[in-house]
Amino acid sequence: MSAPTPTKKDAAPSKVGDLTQRDLEILSKAWGAMKTQPEIDYEKLAEACGMTNPRSASNAWSMIKKKLFANTPSADGAAKADTPARKRKAPTKKTPAKDAAVKDEDADDDLEAAATPTKKARARAKPKPKAKTAAVVKDEDDASSEEKEKAVNDTPVKEKAKPVKANTKAKKDAKEPKPEEDSDGPEGADTVAANEDSDGEMTGRLRFGLSQGLGASFDVVRLCDYDFLAMHHHSSAVLTSFKCQQHIDSSLPCPQCPTDICCSNESDSLDCHVEAWCCESSRLLRNGAVEGTKRELAADDLAGVEKLFLPYIEEIGVPTLYRGNWFLSVSRNTMAESVNGNLLPNEIPTIDLSLAVDPATRPAVLEKLRHALTDVGFLYLSNHHVPPTVINAVIDSLPTLFGLPSQAKIEVALENSPHFLGYSAVGSEMTAGQADSREQFEFATELIPIWHPGLPLYERLVGPNQWPSAYPELQSIVEDYMREILSTHFLSEQHRLKLVHYPASSEAGSQGVGPHKDSSGWWTFLLQASPPEVRGLQVLSKAGDWIDVPPIPGTFVVNIGQTFEVITNGVCPATTHRVLSGPSERYSVPFFQGVRRDLTKEEAVGTLREHFSSYAVGSSKGRDIDSAFLHGKYDTWGETQLRTKIRSHRANGQKFYREVFEKYVKEAS
């Protein structure tokens, strides 16, 4: 991407009205040097110019400002950083065709003009570069990529414009991980490619400001001739977009820019002219860190970032209502909700449980939940009503617990428990055939043993906890937590929880816990109990990319267990996930909702079989990972769970389950 280069037209000493080129240059500089934004009475301006309404006047003025800004000799951010933010505007790339088009519109200065197809067609006649053109062309979903490319290059843009469908595809092209065959590119690579392909420009000051505010570099990309801007944060797939001027001025879709990016959230009850969503960045902001730089964002940084955006948003006419909560709203308006999951399939949606209470917001929450469960398999849960005091008590207990002398830990070794409850040292648990680098205490609902010879072996999973005597307060801390997280007994009398510690590792990316699906039952509610900058958890996307699941304070990460996968006939996948160890130690607390041990696969699929068979099940590289229950290898969920436990904790298997040890351990998943 490059700064706009002056074209012939810019260089020519032409006159516009009574103003010479030099006058225009001075005017443009004066604009940049203004201390306050001039207040325009748009009604008056509209009347004076014979326009039908003030909106047209505002639009026209906006265009002029844009050109004034664009005429400054340099679009370099640093050069413009000292000019007032309010006057910040994206420079228009000057090409003769585009200029002519803009001129046409300016001449009409009117909503009608914007709505007149022939005029708009002329405005769009400039051939777009491939990436951008492809964004509006696509409606032949089955065509090969060569065919698509050919279609793009051979057909004039205006004939090809089929905004909605085409743009959905465009977003897919830009943001979705590549399909399985070529999915091994790093996350975000597509985003970068999309930027590089487009002839977008960097709006100097905005970019500069963002870089300052976020401590990261953003590219601001112009996707059409209007005011649509998309900011891609290269390293973390941030997309922030502003609705284009065309959309602001009329309800017509803009055939040049991806329409459904612009009009992403039709159901939004806020009458916002700017659709701004930025799931990832808002998450990063809330996390207090920015991907790539890992710089801490202090509270006033956040305010700074907001300040940087607000004048810009203001300039393109966003209602105040929306401005106030821009950053917060964006975290709710996930891409998934906005565009049916097409834009960022890698995005892990946040389900705000409080919105499920209100009948007005419930349908949207359910739709988002459907997407989370069927397309992603993971979600963040916010406003979940587990009291922070109870959560914090668990978090605070972890350093003490793991700091106990080894003797105190060994005293409650899991190896001594046929119920797989107690302490496992680093390296003693196996996942995906390899030793994990984590130590953990596993607890479950406190139950007395029920197994005796003659009962299925899996009934031996039920039994008492081993509480470390060196830390007597722990029991009530954990039991309070389990009670709160599971306010009703659900499907089984036994639920499990682990308090996990991943020691720091000098070998970046080593196995904290290997790739796996949670065999443990219904859903897992994971508390990431370390500061937000401590990463490690990753999930496998449908396309086979590992996606970071950074901690978001106040949320649980929810993922689907294997029983739920079976009950939904694989439609809601038990997503494969793993933890990488890193330079910082990490704590987590996964809580596993149990299901009835004697539940059979047949029973589980049960009456919902027909319902779920109508859904297409996407392909997933992870689907084959150790999903014995789904594959129907074992009759009951209890046996599946026992098998997983034995495979993970082999010493226990040998000690307590000799009769099945060989069978379970030797077989492939």
Ligand SMILES: O=C(O)CCC(=O)C(=O)O
């Ligand atoms: O520690 C984590 O974040 C995840 C742990 C996990 O996936 C598990 O124990 O099943």
Ligand SMILES: [Fe+2]
């Ligand atoms: Fe897990």
